[in-house]
Amino acid sequence: MDYKINNDFFDEFPVLFTGQSSILADTAAPLGSHAAEALDADTTLWTELTLAVRAFRIEFDTFLHARSPTAAALAQERLDRLWTLLVRLPVYRLLHTKPSAAGTLIAHLQSCPQMMDELLTPGTERHRAITRWLARLDNLVPSLQVFRRDVSRMLDEHFAALPSRRPTAYAEAYGAWRFLLADVLEQEEDEHDVSTAAAQPIRFPVRLSWEAYTDAAGHTQLAERMYFEDLSDFLSVDLMKGMAAGNLPRRCAHCGRWFLAIGAYDTRYCNRLAPGETARTCRKIGAHRTEKVKTQSQPLLRAYRRAYERLKGRKRNGRITEAEWNTAVARAQEIKEAALRGEMGEAEAVGVLEGM
Numbered sequence: 350m351d352y353k354i355n356n357d358f359f360d361e362f363p364v365l366f367t368g369q370s371s372i373l374a375d376t377a378a379p380l381g382s383h384a385a386e387a388l389d390a391d392t393t394l395w396t397e398l399t400l401a402v403r404a405f406r407i408e409f410d411t412f413l414h415a416r417s418p419t420a421a422a423l424a425q426e427r428l429d430r431l432w433t434l435l436v437r438l439p440v441y442r443l444l445h446t447k448p449s450a451a452g453t454l455i456a457h458l459q460s461c462p463q464m465m466d467e468l469l470t471p472g473t474e475r476h477r478a479i480t481r482w483l484a485r486l487d488n489l490v491p492s493l494q495v496f497r498r499d500v501s502r503m504l505d506e507h508f509a510a511l512p513s514r515r516p517t518a519y520a521e522a523y524g525a526w527r528f529l530l531a532d533v534l535e536q537e538e539d540e541h542d543v544s545t546a547a548a549q550p551i552r553f554p555v556r557l558s559w560e561a562y563t564d565a566a567g568h569t570q571l572a573e574r575m576y577f578e579d580l581s582d583f584l585s586v587d588l589m590k591g592m593a594a595g596n597l598p599r600r601c602a603h604c605g606r607w608f609l610a611i612g613a614y615d616t617r618y619c620n621r622l623a624p625g626e627t628a629r630t631c632r633k634i635g636a637h638r639t640e641k642v643k644t645q646s647q648p649l650l651r652a653y654r655r656a657y658e659r660l661k662g663r664k665r666n667g668r669i670t671e672a673e674w675n676t677a678v679a680r681a682q683e684i685k686e687a688a689l690r691g692e693m694g695e696a697e698a699v700g701v702l703e704g705m
């Protein structure tokens with residue numbers, strides 16, 4: 350790893366993987382937990398983060414060029430605001446155990462004008478590092494959105510109605526999905542289509558080492574340590590390792606929110622307090638339900654898929670722009686999610702989706 354910008358989790362973070370868990374800053378969680386949590390993410394935080402990144406970028410740029418005390422103070426203020434939001438994200442929340450060097454980044458730069466000159470000079474190591482760091486800030490929320498969109502689509506369409514909940518069934522479903530996407534990719538070869546980002550194999554550089562890990566119960570096993578730069582890369586690895594171990598994110602059949610179904614059991618309900626209840630969890634309520642809930646969300650998912658295909662067709666024909674396509678797909682997804690969470694009537698949601 351070359352020159353670092355803020356010397357903490359946002360430069361790079363280590364994760365230890367055993368056969369069953371991921372361990373982040375001494376916190377062990379079943380494989381797949383973080384991926385499931387990201388699917389259930391609070392998107393208002395993502396919106397705030399997007400605005401905070403934009404605000405920081407403007408002031409940071411002004412500071413690098415003007416280098417006045419006022420510009421410095423403003424840039425640091427924006428960076429602090431950005432970091433308060435950043436450490437509320439899943440994963441980063443666990444890694445943020447001590448005050449971040451981001452809190453003194455601007456003062457650090459101010460103390461060394463030569464460093465700032467290098468940051469602004471193409472071809473230098475520092476310029477490369479800052480360019481990558483800023484690009485990763487810009488890409489943070491979009492990459493989480495892509496992860497959520499593509500993974501929830503894959504799970505809704507290919508994993509919701511599996512005959513078995515064993516790792517073999519997950520592997521087969523994943524294989525079938527990849528095969529289908531390879532086909533889509535071939536058809537749209539010449540087209541720069543964001544919807545086919547999911548068709549690209551998960552592929553990124555990762556640093557790797559091994560160590561002997563002893564868990565709380567005193568059992569020792571070989572564990573893999575991976576170092577990630579991007580949060581979404583870690584989420585993909587967590588998802589895949591979870592799937593291989595028999596853990597899969599599922600939508601709760603009562604509240605519609607994502608949770609992790611662990612250990613190849615056919616768990617359909619989450620263990621959270623059910624909406625509008627004071628004591629009963631979804632699982633408790635689900636225990637009294639009949640099978641019919643399983644098929645309840647089918648018309649909604651069908652309407653969503655048709656809306657998605659129509660929009661894709663329009664984009665392909667050039668009747669809507671890339672930006673319009675992104676906005677429309679995000680909106681269709683919000684509607685689907687709202688209906689699955691019970692915040693919008695299913696009939697109403699189907700109606701809106703059909704009108705898109």
Ligand SMILES: [Zn+2]
Nearest residue numbers: 601604619631
């Ligand atoms: Zn639930």
